[in-house]
Amino acid sequence: MKILTSWLREYVPGIQASDRELADNLTLRGIAVEGVFDLGPDGSLFEMDITTNRVDAMNHYGIAREAAIVYNLELVPLSASCNELSSRAEAERSEAAVEGPAVSAFPVSIEEPTLCGRFTARVLRDVKIQPSTGIVAERFGLLEQKLISNAVDATNYCTLAIGQPTHVFDLDKLEGGIIVRRARRGEKLRTLDGIERTLDPEDLVVADEKKPLGIAGVMGGWDSMITADTRNVLVEAAWFDPTTVRRSSKRHLLHTDASHRFERGADFNAPPVASALVSRILLEAGGHQIGALTDVIIPEVQARTVKRSPIIFSLGEVRRILGPTEDPEGITASTAETILSGLGCTLAKNGHTSPHPAGSAPSLDPSRAVIIESVHSPTSDPQSYNVTLPSWRLDLEREIDLVEEIARVYGYNRFRNTLPAFAGSVVELPHAEKEATVRRTLLALGWTEAISSTFCAAADAALFSSQPNSAVPMGNPLSEEAGMLRPSLLPGMLSMLLLNLNRDVENAALFEMGTVFSGSPERVDEKPALAIGATGNPFTEAEVTFYDLKGTLEELLGKFSSRSLYFDNLQLPSWLHPARSARAALDGASVAWFGQLHPAEAERRKLKQTVWIGEAYLDRLYKHKLRQPVICELSRFQPVQRDFSLLFPNWTSWGSIEERLRSLELAELRSFKPQEILREGKAIPAGHFSLLLRVVFQLQDRTLRDDELQQFSQAIVAAMESIGGKLRT
C-alpha cells in the first residue's frame, strides 16, 4: 500500500520529524514502512506493509492516527457533514450548492440484518461526470493511481483516505429502493469487471426491487455503473459482515479493495463520514444533494461492534506478560493511559465513574458520546481500568490485545533482555541417537546426504508402494508429477541420480532420510525411511557393485543389536533386478531391500548407466537397541591360519557354506572367510567354481596342538564334502 506523507501531515499538522524519521518511528510501532521514495516538494511516498490484523491502518487517516500517537499530537477530526468543509482543496466550495430541497429520504430495506449492520444512501442530482481535477487528480498522480472519472475516483479516494469502501450507482438505472438481501438461486449479475456471474444463495447482494445491483462489499454491477451520461447518483456506504464478504469474494474469485477491508472488519461509524467525503468531491463539479442521508442501523450489530462492552485492563497483567523495561520506572499508569487513549480507547479507573481523559480520543464519529458507566469488576487490582474500545479497532477484544498495544506503542526495544530460570532437564527424543548413528555411519562410509521432494507421480507411487492402493493422493497438487505423497524415498532418489547423470556427474552415492506416507484420505501413516542410491565409481576407482551396498547395510545394521542378520533374495519388489538384489532381515523381519534397479525401469527413466538403489524401514530398525560394544579378552596364544582350496558346483551359495561351517559349532574356529573365488580358469571343471577358504583357529587359554588342528581340518573338509565340495589337490 502506498501512502503520501503530504496527505498524512494534513491530518496531523505539527509533525516536526522528517519523513525518514517518521518512517522509522512508524516501523518500530508495527506500522511497517518498507520503502521511502522522495517526491521532492510533494514530500515522500511510503511503501507500507500492514499486517492483516490492522485493517484500520490500511489508509491515510489510520496511519495518521498512529503518527499522532507517536508524537503525541492532535489528529484533525473528519466531518460527517456533506456541506462541511475540511480540506484545503474544498475551501472554495459554497455551502449553497450542496443544499437540496427537502425530500423524503431514499428508501433502504435490510432483509439480512445480521449480515448488513449499517447502510447509508445519499441521493445526488444533476451531477457532472467528468475527469477528476484538483487534489484528487494531484494525489492520484503521485500514487500512480489510474484516474477514471470524478465519481469513481471519489470512491477510491475515500478508500485511500479513511479505508471505508463506498459505491456509486447511476440512480436512473435503479428500479425502486435499495434492498439488501441474499441472492436468489440462479440469479445472474454482470459485475463491473464485465463478467456475468451466477450468484449463490449464500451471496449477500445490494439490490433494487427488481434486480441485484452488486455483490455486497465485493463489487458493483455493470448495469448500474456510472457512465458519462449519468446525471443522478446514489452513494452507498455500508457495513457488511466480514465472513459473508470473505465467502463471496472467495466463491467468485474476486479479491477487491473493498472485500479486503470488509472481510477484516470495517469501522461501523465510518459510513456517514465516507458518504460525505465522496459526495463533497462529486458535488465540486456541480449538482446537489436531495433529501437527507438515509442511515439504517441494525442495533444488534452495533452492539457487537461499536458499542461492545468495555474490557477490564490491569497494569498487573502488563507487568506479568511484558516484564521489566530498560527504564527502571517501567510502564506507569500514566504511560498506559496516554497510550490507550491515544489509540481511541476511553478509560475508566475501576470503580470510578469519571472517564479518562474524557473526549480526548480522536474519533471518526464526532457525535459519539463518551459516557462510561461504572462496571464493577471482580478484580481488586487498584490499577485496573474499564476500557471502552474504538469503533475502528475490531481487532481489539481482550485484555491481551491492550497489553500488546502498550508494548507496541511503548517500543519493543525498550524492554530488557532477560533469561528465564529453568529447573527442568533436557529430554532426548527416543530415536535421536539412533538416527544420528545411521547418519554418521553413512557419512563415514562416503554417502552424501540429500533431500528430495515429499511428493511423487502416481505411477511411481504405485510402483514403490509396499501395499497396493495405499498411496495418498493430494487434493491440490503442485503439479502432476507431485500428485501423491511419496510412499517411498526411491522416486526422489532416482530423480536425483538422473539429474546428476544428466549433468555429467557420473559417480554418485546419495542417501536420504525422510518420511514416507501411506494410508487413505481418512488416515495417513508416516514412517521414517532411508534410501541409498549409487552409480559409477563413487567410492574407489572400481565401479560400484552390489557388495558396496551390502557392505554399507552390514555396517549400518551391525550398529544395532540383534540375534540374527541375514540376506536372501525372497519377496523382492518389482523395481529390483530379480537376480542381482537382496533383502536384509534383522531377527527375521525384513528391514531393507537393495540391488540393481530393474533394467526395464532404468530404460524407462533413461538412466544411461547402471544404478544401484536400496530402501530401509527405519521404524523397524529403530525397534532394535543400539549395539553396545562388549569387550572380549585378548588371547595370548597364537592364532593358526589354514587355507583350503575347494571346488564347488555353481549352484552352491556362500550362505550355505557359511551355514554348514557354523553348524560344526567349533569353539576353536575363530573366523573364516572366502579368500578367493574363481569362476573359471585352469583345472576348474565346467559348472564349478573354486573357493579358497581361509579359516583361523585360536584358543583363549592355551596353544592348539597339531593333532587338534589336524582333527579340525578333517572336520571342515568333511563338512564341505557333505554339501558337494571337493578338496583340490
Added chain:
Amino acid sequence: MHVSEIASGDIPPLSGYSEDQLDKAFAAISGEVEASSAALSTPEAIEAFRLQWLGRKQGRLKAISDAWLKSAPAEARKLIGQRFNTLKAEIEQRLEHASSSHGAAGLDAEALASKRIDVTLPGARRQLGAEHPVIRTQNELLAIFARMGYSVSIGPEVETDYYNFESLNFPPGHPARDTQDTLVIAGQDRKPLRDRLLMRTHTSPVQMRTMEQHPPPLRIVIPGKVHRNDAADATHSPMFHQLEGLCVDTNITFADLKGTLDHAMKELYGSSVRTRFFPSFFPFTEPSADVQISCPFCGGSGCRKCKHSGWIELLGCGMVDPSVFEFARLKQPAYDPKKISGFAFGMGIDRIAMMKYGITDISLMFSGDLRFLEQFA
C-alpha cells in the same frame, strides 16, 4: 683438523692403571672422537669417520686398544675393556646420529634417490559423505537450544486443520489463513473442517501436540519439514524446514523472549551480534514480533547480504496467545492463561543455512546435485 692427520696420529701413552688415570686417558680419546665428528655433513665424511675409528684393519680404536691392552697388567684389563666398550658405543651413536640426518645408514644414496616420490600429487583420500546444509544447520541450532534447556519435540508432516490452524487461533474463515497457502490431502471435503488433513504449513502444531501431552513448565524446540502451496523461486520452495521454539512457565515475560533470542543469536553468529524487535502479527502469539539481527557479515555497516541495511530479518516470535492456552487446557488443565505465560518463536532453517553458506537458490538444496552437495564435505 684433517681426517688423515688423525688417522696417522700416534697412540697416546698411558700414565698408569688407576681408574682415575684411565678415565683421564679415555676422556682425551673421547675428545679426539668428538673433534673428528664435527664435520659429518656428507655420506662420504660419515664413511671416512667410520673407517678412521672402527675400521677393522686401520681403525684407530683397534690400534689403541691393542696397544693398551697388550701392555696392561691382567687386573687392569677388565677396567680398560669396559671403557673401550663405552667409547665404541659413543662412536657408533655419533655415526648413527650423523647417518639418520643423511639417509639410512649404509644405504647407497643413489638407491634412495631412485625411490623418490612426487609429494605434490593429490593424496589418496577416502572421502566422507557430505552433510546436508539444512541438517547441519538444524543440528547446530538444536545444540544451541539444548544448552539453554530445550528438549526436542517432533510431530507429523500431515496434520489436521485443528492442529495446524484452529487450535493456533486461526478460526475457520479467518483472513490470516490466506497467508499460508495450504496443500491439502485429497478426499477431505466430507469431513468436518477440523478433521481435514493437510500438509502442515508450519511446525507450530507440535506446540499444541506437546502441550496436550505435557503440563508446564515446558521448553521445547521443534525442527521439521513444512509445505506451502507457493510458487517456487530462488528464495521460495513449496517445501522448507522450520525450527520452532516454545517456553511455558509461570512468569515468562516478553523480556525473557527477547533475552532468549538475543542469547541464541549471539551463540549462532557471535557475541557482537545485536537483535532488535518489531511489532508483527501471528494469530497464535500476542504480542508478536519480527526479529532482526545486525548483519553478521558486515557488522552492520551494510553489504549485499543485508541489502545494505545492516540488518537481517531472521525470526518471528511472540508471547503465546491466551486462546492457544485455552485450547491446550482442554487436555491439560494446567495451561491456565491467568496463571502461566509463555513465548514461542520460529525460524526458517533453510534461510539460515542459505545465509550462512551464501546459497542463492533454495532449489539447489533439494535437487540432490552433487556438484552442490559435495561442497559441504
